[in-house]
Amino acid sequence: MSDRQTKTDVILIGAGIMSATLGTLLKELIPDWNITVFEKLASPGEESSNEWNNAGTGHSALCELNYTVEKPDGSIDISKAVKINEQFQVSRQFWSYLVNSNLIRNPQDFIRPLPHLSLVQGEKNVSFLKKRFEALSNNPLFKGMEYSEDPRKLMEWIPLIMNGRVSNEPIAATKIDSGTDVNFGALTRMLFDHLKRKDVDIHFKHNVDDIKRNRDGLWELKVRNLDSGTVERHTAKFVFIGGGGGSLPLLQKSGIPEGKHIGGFPVSGLFMVCKNPDVIEQHHAKVYGKAKVGAPPMSVPHLDTRYIDNKKSLLFGPFAGFSPKFLKTGSMFDLLGSVKPDNVLTMLAAGAKNVPLTKYLIQQVMLSKEQRMEELREFIPNAKSEDWDIVVAGQRVQVIKDTPTGGKGTLQFGTEVICAADGSIAALLGASPGASTAVSVMLDLMKRCFPQHINEWEPKIKEMIPSYGISLLEHPELIREIDFSTAQTLGLHSELALV
Secondary structure: OOOOEEEEEEEEEOOHHHHHHHHHHHHHHHHOOOEEEEEEOOOOOOOOOOOOOOEEEEEOOOOOOHHOOOOOOOEEHHHHHHHHHHHHHHHHHHHHHHHHHHOOHHHHOOOEOEEEEEEEEEEHHHHHHHHHHHHHHOOOHHHOOOEEOOHHHHHHHHHHHHHOOOOOOOOOOOEEEEEEEEEEHHHHHHHHHHHHHHHOOEEEEEEEEEEEOOOOOOOEEEEEEOOOOOEEEEEEEEEEOOOHHHHHHHHHHHHHHOOOOOOEEEEEEEEEEEEHHHHHHOOOOEEOOOOOOOHHHHHOOOEEEEEEEEEEEEEEEEEEOOOOOOOOOOOOHHHHHHHHHOHHHHHHHHHOOOHHHHHHHHHHHHHHHHHHHHHHHHOOOOHHHHHEEEEEEEEEEEEEEEOOOOOEEEOOOOOEEEEEOOOOOEEEEOOOOOHHHHHHHHHHHHHHHHHHHHHHHHHHHHHHHOOOOOOHHOHHHHHHHHHHHHHHHHHHOOOOOOO
């Protein structure tokens, strides 16, 4: 064991997209701060941020039906869709700033234009989609969205899905060309390459075993070198826990009151991956359907064109699964170990409330490949089993907490930042829309954790993100300007370029 101790300004735990984004923002705002990163795996972006462990969708609510809810009076609530779209615009602006400043290069290596479609069948679902289209299409953030119930038009948009379809059920789709495919693994690696050039101290194969507050107010981390087995102590004024599913156990070890009464429930994912180049070439879009009754929101079925290692791929899923691990590389005892005296009642309440979800997950785990192929054939009627393989995607830990509206043991499906009252430590929990909104989430974290600096940082933040602090909906001219400029820089499709 080593007694070596080091002191730094900021420690980032986990080398995923969130730590990469926060580290990059901080280095632009206060270049002289010392930043240290600890990652237990051998390279950045290997867990949730890895391109094989997420859907690769630039989540901007263009096609994701779970972000628009039908209210009891039949109207469509688009408030969540608007919020997520605005957050993605923030990410686009920041990525454009990095490219224009030559801090990262070749944006096509991590982001590409790709149409986003929503596809539904059945009278009730067609009615919902039409109302959703009418609610969104007049909004400048969703300009360019098209709607059709005409099979001939749908054959133009999605030939692979329409070919061989014999159902007499009504079918409808919306399409918008300004969607994106994002390789968050590639982006994470690019950002960490940039941080390394900025002298950020990055340690791979280093696991944070423990974390505690010292009497001097600094946070002390017990860090183990996984190659040598040596243990070191590192202290910092500020700590960000961005370890994906591994964040909850470290938040609990910190002992902050804000981390009490919070639990986590792990859900794993599987994707079908096409290995027939002829089939892959017949599809060019991300097509999202509607989640089945009883299925969690992150199980919305979708057929995705993806670009991985600059190669076109085709994925279908996700199929939900269950493992007690909080990370793909985690331990079978992660779930059990996360149950503490302060959250045991919350966890038990969640179990009682979510019997249908548990039943759904068991059913999903028991599916054979041929049963999964039958679900795929709802999208691609002529799909052949020999053209598709199964790949295990990432683990997502859904937050469980007590809420005023949901009561004790409410399962949350979003992204959540837990901060200490004094802002000295913060942890990111939850999942989708996650990576797509990383910049917005990290800006909010900085506002909460560094309130004393925000005013002096604001001019630089506005240089990086022109819409910072502004509601885009109230400034349609700014939407046009941002859409056009970021599309040019990142090589994307702009619906507003000629407006």
